[in-house]
Amino acid sequence: MNIEFYTTTLWIAVIWPLLLSIPAVHKRLPWPRYLAIIPAVLLTVSPIDASINIPWLLYGTGFAIDGNVRWILGAFVVIWLTTVSITLPSNEKSPFSSTLYLLTLTGSLGALLTTDLVGFFSSTTLMGYSFYGLLNQNADKTQQRAARLYLYFLITADLALFEALLLVAFTTQYFQFEVARQAMSEISSSSVYLYMVLLGFMLKAGIWPFYIWLTATFNSGTRVIALLLIASPITISLLGLLRWLPLRDDIYITGLVMQLLGASAILHSVLKIFTRLIFKQALFKHGMVYFTTAWLLIAFTGLFSLVLGTALLNPALWQQYVYLVYPFIAITSITLTILILVTGKNHRKPESTDDVFVLINKLFHKLKKWHQTTQQLASQLQLTVKSLWNNSGSFVSRQYQQVLNDKNNKSFLTSWKLNITLFLILGLALTWLAI
Amino acid sequence: MNWNAWVPLLVVISSLLPGLIIFSLPEDKVRLRITLNLFGALIKFLLVGLMLWGVYNGFHYEIRLPLLPNLELVLRAGPLALLFVTLSSILWLVTTVYAIGYLEDSPHRSRFFGFFSLCVTATTGVALAGNLITFLLFYELLTLATYPLIVHRGTEEARQAGKTYLRYTISGGALLLIGTAWLYSLTGNLEFTPKGFLTNMGEEHYPALITIFILLIAGLGVKAALFPLHGWLPQAMIAPAPVSALLHAVAVVKAGAFGIIRVVYEVFGVEFSATLGVLTPLAWLAAFTIIYGSIRALYQDDLKRRLAYSTVSQVSYITLGVAIAGPIAAIGGVVHLVHQGVMKITLFFCAGNLAETLGIHKISEMNGVGRRMPWTMAAFTIGAFGMIGAPPIAGFFSKWYLGLGALNTDQSWVIFVLAGSSLLNATYFLPILHRAWFKTLPESWPEEHDFGNKETTWTLLLPPLITAAMALTAGLLVTMPFSPLEWAKLISAREFYQP
Missing domain, CATH: 1.20.5 (Single alpha-helices involved in coiled-coils or other helix-helix interfaces)
Known part of the structure; x- marks a missing residue:
């Protein structure tokens, strides 16, 4: 197959699930959630790198796929297909639920494939709010609380990223990842941008110490939600960090802080799991899987934070080994998916929060x-x-009262109508005379 | 006089004549009334399209008619006027279709549609006004034409709302008149001029000019619902939904905001206003109104009242954009004139649909309504997210340019106002969406009307879907030629960059 085919498939991969998300469309098709991912599967299995520019969309966005993105896309496709295959039939038939699934998919694919910051931000917004919708689907009180918590974090993160975007726009008119990162790493005010990006994506990915929404969502949700959580908000946010973060030589303190946070996350996770192991002596029994997987996930994001800290400390070294981060994210996501799949039950766990x-x-x-x-x-x-x-007994007020205190509203309005008509006819006549 | 000069006048008359004819029609002449309404709206739309094409190709549209000694009635189609007149002509067409469906079988339709047309006539006049006296005339006509629409239901509550409306707007009109007269006595000129016409005034006139500026802004601020002059707006919510939509998105509120743009850009000029030191207080007032309106919106259970307070907040973005006094913020302010209009009209159409179809007026009654009226609530969701400033809906780009403009002029505090406002917008819109989409359906609705297997009539459903699509398209295709943003850039460039 030629390059044009893959170029077309790139934007179809995003548009197609969006089109299918319309209830009138997906209700008429069999297995819409499987159909929606087909273009993305094609992109994953193809060995060809492709890109397309869409200058008329937003500030001139584009979509592209290369070896690095293919790792993440591949993991995403696997998790998505797994999620869809274990979804309850009743949920599969719900048009509203399908719409939310497909909008989450659209947002995730948009963020994965886009080549610029504005496209990424727009896509993650769609993904985030659709995922919030999924969390609320047939939710009990615990789940609703978890969803609400996720929403608070999401809104705060979006505000931080919006500020970051403004700083990019203030610095450069180009929003392509590479150009924007380069521009932001060359200016003095990039520290604010750096903090905003870190804060935004750490909130979105639930990186320690902002993990509260993650454990709450994990513990109160179903297996499907746990899988989607890994595939969409977390993986995409980690990818966001890779794409948005500027690297400079003089930000080593931030790098150290990130490493510290990463190490704390890992330590905290290990302690949590071992404490549970000592007292309960069962990590993967009913419900426990959510607890364990959630903390493994926090450890994983902590590890990512550690790696990112290293990147901030030594950008040159990072440039050499950055290509390894993509398979690292992909493989860890799939490992966690397998863990949930083989040990979790498709029920809700009323885990203490x-x-x-x-x-x-x-x-x-x-x-x-x-x-x-x-x-x-x-x-x-x-x-x-x-x-x-x-x-107030002012003159003006009294005049108004006199004019307005006509109790017969109908006759009052009739005279109003007549007066205005006469006034306007007079105006027209005067205009005519003037001409 | 060439033929082009007639076009602005025809644009005004295209709604005036149908309005006057409709007044005289008996109630049972439904078809004729609908035809006249749609005919007027379509003609206006086409004429505005013609002017857009003409201005783009370098034609000049201006008519001058003698009004008073040394004062003329001037209608002119500049870029700013065209932006507003295009918005009002498009939204009037959509609102007319909606109003036809909404008021089906209700009494006094001839009266309603007559004043409805006059209201748009006045708005068009406000948009095309070439000097302050023409602006003032149409601005006052707008007050007179909208009052009967607010009290249309004839209930005591409606009459009270009408009284409040008149108290505020006539007082505002009086202030505007005093300011205009004083300005004329001082300068002998009222012509809207790019960069203003006061730059040559000596420093001895500054105190008088500052007072005039305050008078004009206070007069316009009433309709633009600037704090503390906003009190009429939430009360006017008693009006039927198409009127609310018109008040908030097309006519009254927008006329006020548009007037503020005119006064700052084309009477005083941005540079001269900054010299007088009046823009910073205006920016602070706008910022306060933005936060205040959002906080008040939080507490409203009545859907339309919540939307009304949201308007108080959102319209002040326009004033803020102007008052920041920079080219980029100006783009944000001016483009929000269009963006807010399209998003807010969507929300009001949806609120009207809920009231008309299910008898829902309160947010607490909206549990599960998204499943009963999915299309209406989908449109509402787009409008609400646009108001919050979520990308890629139009509202995001307004906030983007306002924020960028603030950075550009070293007024970083505006960023906090924008962030705070977005947070508050989310706080009062997201619970509505949550309730509508995720709460359990009630056993019965307050007052359900049967539309068979459809959620409501197409005349009620189509307008919010069209305007929601417009809000989305305005965001997605933000950099396309003829997009509202590109027009706003043109206006800003004329004000800030052209000699």
Whole structure:
């Protein structure tokens, strides 16, 4: 097959699931969730690197696939197909659920294949909110809380990334990954950009210490959700870090901090798992798999953080070995998938949540209370202002009262209509005379 | 006078004449009324299209008619005027289709559609006004034409809302009139001029000019719902949905915001306004309104009231863009005139659909409504995400340019306002979406109308779908020629870069 075929397949891979996400379309097709991934499968198995520019879309976006992206895409396709094959038939038949699945797929593929920051940001937004929808599908209270937590993190992350994008736009007019990274690594204000990118993607990927939403989601969700979580928000966010992060020689302190965070994540995970092992002595029994896999996932993102720290400390070394990171992400994702698949049951586990999670929920309820109090104050203030206004005996106010206190609304409006018509006819006549 | 001079006048008359004829029609002449409405809207749309093409090809559209000694009624199609008039003509067409469906079988339709047409006439006049006196005339006509639409239902609540509306807008109009008269006595000129016409004024006039600026902005700020002049807007929500849509997206609120752009760019000029030191306080006021409107929106259970407070917040983005006084922020402010219009009209159409089909007025009644009315709620979702500023919907690009403009002019505090506002937007829109899509369906709806196996009539469903598609397209094709953003760039370039 020729290069044009793969070039076309690149954008079809994104557009096709988007088209299928329309209920009127996917309801009429058999196995829409499998059909949606076909172009992506073709791209994964093809050995040809391809790219396409779409100058009229957003700020001139494009899609491309090379050896590095193919690793991630391959892992994504495997996890997606696994997820779809274990989805309950009742869920498969729900049009709304299918729409959310397919929108998540569209967003994920868009982010994987796009060549620029704006395209990536748009795609991850679609992916993030669709995934939030999936978390809420037939959710019980624990799941809803987990979904809400995910949403808070998602919104904060998006705000941070938006600020980062603004800084890129302020610095350069080009948003292609390589150009933008290069430009951002050459200016003095890139530290703010660096922190925003780190914060945004660490929140999105649940990298330690921002893992609370991840454990909550993992522990309250189904096996399908756990798999999708690995495939979409986490893998794509790690990829985002690779693509957005500028590398400079003078940011070694940030590198050290990242390494410290990574090491803490791994240590924390190991401690959590061993504590559980000592007290429960069963890591992969019913429900335990979610706990263990969640902490393995945190350890994995911690390891990534460690690697990223090294990159920030020594950019030259990073450039030499960066190609290894893509298979590392892909293989770890698939390993975690296998772990969930062989040991997990397709049921929800009412796992106890972290203390911090409970604390955040309490904080949320306090905020709610504060809202109510402010609301009462606001309405009291409004009433005071209104009474002041109504009691004002100014001349203008009295004139208005005289004009408006006509109880017969209908006759009042009829005269209003007549007056306006006459006024406008007069205006037209004057205009005509003037001409 | 060449034929081109007639086009702006014809654009105004294309809705005025059908409106006047519709007034005289008996209630039972449904077909004739619909035909006149659609005919007027289509003609206006075509004429505006003609002007767009003409201006792009270098034609000049201007008509001058004597009004008072030394004062003329001027209608002119410049880039800024065209942006607003295109928006109003397109959205009027869509709103007319919606209103036809919405008011099917309700009383006083001739009265309603008559004033509806007059309202658009006034908005078109405001858009095409070539000087401040013409602007003022149409601005006041807009007040007179919208009042009957607000009190259309005739209930006590509607009458109260109408009273409040008149109190605010007539007071605003009076301030605008005083400011205009004072300006004329001081300069002898009211002509809208690129970069303003006050640059040569001596420093001894500065105190007077600052006062005039305050008067004009206060007069316009009433309709633009700037804090603390916004009180009429949430109350006006009692009006039927097409009127709310028109008030928030096309006519009244936009006329105020558009007026602020005109005054800053074409009366005072950005540079001179900055010299007077009036832009920074205006930016702070706009920023405060943005946050205040969003916070008030949080507390509303009534869907339309929440949307109204959202408008208070969102329209101030336009003022903020102008007040930041930089070329990039100006693009953000001006383009938001269009983007906010398209997104907000979508939300109001959807709110109207919910009320008309299921009797839903409150957010607390919206549980599971996404499953009952998926298309309506899909359009609502696009509009809401656009308001939050999620890419690639149009609202994202407005915020993008505002933020970038702020960085460009060393006013980084604006970034925090934008971030805070986006956060608040998410806080008051996402719970609605969550409720609509993920909560369990209730056993019955407040007041359900039967439309067979369809979710509602096509006249109600098509308009929000069209406007939602427009909001999405305006974002996806943001850099295409003739996109709102490209027009905004043209306007900004004329103000900031052309000698």
